[in-house]
Amino acid sequence: MDWQYFLGVLHFVVQPVSLFTMVVSVFFGLIVGMLPGLTATMAVALLTGLTYKLSNEVAILSLIAVYIGAISGGCQSAILMNIPGTPASAATAVDGFPIGQRGEGGQGIFVATMSSCVGTLTGTLCVLLLTPPLATLALKFGAFEFFLLALFGVMICGQLTAGADPLKGWISGILGLVVSQIGMDGMNAYPRFSFGVIDLMSGIPLIPVMIGLFGFPEILYGLVSSTARAQVKTTSLEVKKGLGILLKNKLNMIRSSFIGVAIGIIPGVGEDVAGWLSYWAEKKSSKTPEIFGKGAYEGVVAAEAGNNACIGGAIIPVLSLAVPGSAPAAVLLAALWLHGLRPGPLLMSETPGFVVDISVYMALSAITMVLLALVVSKATVRILAVKSTILMPIVYVLCMVGAFVISNSIFDIYLVFVFGVIGLLLRGMSYPAAPFLLGIILGPMADNSLRRALILSSGDPTPFFTRPISLIFASAIILMALSQLNAFGWLRKLLVHEELKE
Amino acid sequence: MxxxxxxxxxxxxxxxxxxxxxxxxxxxxxxxxxxxxxxxxxxxxxxxxxxxxxxxxxxxxxxxxxxxxxxxxxxxxxxxxxxxxSRMAREMMVGALILALYTFVLAPRLPFWMSTSMFMILLMAILKATSLVKNLMITALVVGSIYGVFQMVFHVPLP
CATH class of the missing domain: 1.10.287 (Helix Hairpins)
Structure with a gap:
């Protein structure tokens, strides 16, 4: 690797214009990511238009900075209000919100932000070092693997979020997959479950569903409760204690970061799945899995390190293959095209310094993000001091605006309400909402992959079990299902019997 | 059971x-x-x-x-x-009705500033969230900020 690229990009970044752009963009990203309903995808998309007249370098720096800021900012509203600012923070809310409820919102944000930074830096390292070999591995994923990955994602999410009742988690995930089937299918343009309604033919958009499922129940419960004032009094941040938590979770952070990068590389699977998978891996390996979901810092660290490391992972296929690893990365790819850059193998050979540029932008943005997020969190923890009867109408208006501005459609704000009621029912009957959302995210990929796979094999399902990567996913799914059906009861009985005999 | x-x-x-x-x-x-x-x-x-x-x-x-x-x-x-x-269920139904009124009636038919102002003033008044003066000030600040950032800075259309 040539050091002249590093020196060149460092010289550019320390220019006042570059520094100012980076700070403003990270801050903008944090705010957008923090506000429920406004996503990283939207932040990058909004800024793409604004940076059109800037130089390529400044524009790309700005877009990378806003991407990192927005993914990190999502954790703040997840911890303080149980409304993930972005889908990437959904896993963070599982343990983050109980931490906030316990009066440790400031501490939770500190731990989440530092984990985000470590995740982003790990992702950066991977962009720099692993782009060519990992892109080769990602190419080995075919339709069979993508279908099983989608199914596996929904199942583990259901297993994780439903507590002692994974059956309800799976039902919620299946319902999400069902909702994702509404609208024209990608291969035959056949309108499925649309009932002749034009708006339904274009499918159910993700953002209004996310806002409705997570935001609406919180808003409604917030309108009829007045517990907010009591919480802020106990909101605390002890840096030493926070660093202790991080130090205790160093292995967790590293593992989650690498999971995030690996998920990011797989095209189409974004930060949200990375967050959930990292969370699942940490819960599975923990000696105290029962504390997860009740305010375990381990869960927040895993989810945030995983989803932020995914940024680097998602950028790897953008740079090497011109294939986005996630939705914000797709907008970033479009922005690179807009600025006259041609990502893909040609970019790697013609301008090898570009990978170094991106890596340095990411690393510096991550550090800027930590500094800014901690400043912002001092203000955001005060959100809890505002009476919920004042805050919630404002949040509802923001949710509506967030749902509307993506595609300027009034139908989307209707969807917020409809899916809000569904979210309320799910919550009332102890069905987790997160697998439902993940089902909607992964549904189109599952549909296209399943049919492509079966067309390739002329309807023969055996490749699902004979291809090496498929076999791993298929085995994991089957084992998960069998364990719930108590298929291993005989084994447990046998082991207990042997133990008693001893 | x-x-x-x-x-x-x-x-x-x-x-x-x-x-x-x-x-x-x-x-x-x-x-x-x-x-x-x-x-x-x-x-x-x-x-x-x-x-x-x-x-x-x-x-x-x-x-x-x-x-x-x-x-x-x-x-x-x-x-x-x-x-x-249940009293809480009744309050939630009233809250949901007002949210539905904003979503399905006000937002699609009136300009953003008008529908949002009406919604916020009405909801905060019904919930007795704050005094009328503060209610009006909060509403003006929120509607003005959203309108300024989205419509004027980013040129993003609002409902």
Whole structure:
């Protein structure tokens, strides 16, 4: 690797214009990511238009900075209000919100932000070092693997979020997959479950569903409760204690970061799945899995390190293959095209310094993000001091605006309400909402992959079990299902019997 | 009996009906498009419907095992009666009605600043969130900020 690229990009970044752009963009990203309903995808998309007249370098720096800021900012509203600012923070809310409820919102944000930074830096390292070999591995994923990955994602999410009742988690995930089937299918343009309604033919958009499922129940419960004032009094941040938590979770952070990068590389699977998978891996390996979901810092660290490391992972296929690893990365790819850059193998050979540029932008943005997020969190923890009867109408208006501005459609704000009621029912009957959302995210990929796979094999399902990567996913799914059906009861009985005999 | 068993009993029956409807509809998709079923738009919906049928049947079996069909139905009716008389449920219904009014009536028909101002002033007044003066100030600040940032800075249309 040539050091002249590093020196060149460092010289550019320390220019006042570059520094100012980076700070403003990270801050903008944090705010957008923090506000429920406004996503990283939207932040990058909004800024793409604004940076059109800037130089390529400044524009790309700005877009990378806003991407990192927005993914990190999502954790703040997840911890303080149980409304993930972005889908990437959904896993963070599982343990983050109980931490906030316990009066440790400031501490939770500190731990989440530092984990985000470590995740982003790990992702950066991977962009720099692993782009060519990992892109080769990602190419080995075919339709069979993508279908099983989608199914596996929904199942583990259901297993994780439903507590002692994974059956309800799976039902919620299946319902999400069902909702994702509404609208024209990608291969035959056949309108499925649309009932002749034009708006339904274009499918159910993700953002209004996310806002409705997570935001609406919180808003409604917030309108009829007045517990907010009591919480802020106990909101605390002890840096030493926070660093202790991080130090205790160093292995967790590293593992989650690498999971995030690996998920990011797989095209189409974004930060949200990375967050959930990292969370699942940490819960599975923990000696105290029962504390997860009740305010375990381990869960927040895993989810945030995983989803932020995914940024680097998602950028790897953008740079090497011109294939986005996630939705914000797709907008970033479009922005690179807009600025006259041609990502893909040609970019790697013609301008090898570009990978170094991106890596340095990411690393510096991550550090800027930590500094800014901690400043912002001092203000955001005060959100809890505002009476919920004042805050919630404002949040509802923001949710509506967030749902509307993506595609300027009034139908989307209707969807917020409809899916809000569904979210309320799910919550009332102890069905987790997160697998439902993940089902909607992964549904189109599952549909296209399943049919492509079966067309390739002329309807023969055996490749699902004979291809090496498929076999791993298929085995994991089957084992998960069998364990719930108590298929291993005989084994447990046998082991207990042997133990008693001893 | 688990307090949620009667919900499980009712929802599992609802989900089983939904999955049966989906199976029929998915099959019809395959017939409409023609060709092999595995390549038709109804392929994944069919798989999902079968999975939903299986999981909801498991849920039904569990709820019956834990309480019995008749007891579950009686539990659901009793819960509905309690819900009807609950003060919190009534307040939530009023809140949901105002949110619905903004979503389905005000926002699609009036300019953003007008619909949002009306919604915020009305909701905060009904909830007795703050004094009228503060209510008006908060509303003006929120509507002005959103309008300024989205409409004037980013040129993003608002509902």
């Amino acid at each position: 688990d307090k949620k068993t009667h919900f499980d009993f009712v929802t599992s029956i609802g989900l089983m009906i939904l999955s049966l409807v989906m199976i029929v509809d998915s099959y019809r998709m395959g017939v409409d498009v023609g060709g092999a079923l595995y390549a038709s738009p109804g392929m994944l919906p069919m798989v999902l419907a079968l999975l939903l049928l299986l999981t909801s049947a498991m849920l039904l079996k569990r709820s019956i095992r834990n309480g019995g069909a008749r007891q579950n139905l009686a539990g659901f009716v009793a819960w509905f009666d309690i819900f009807r008389k």
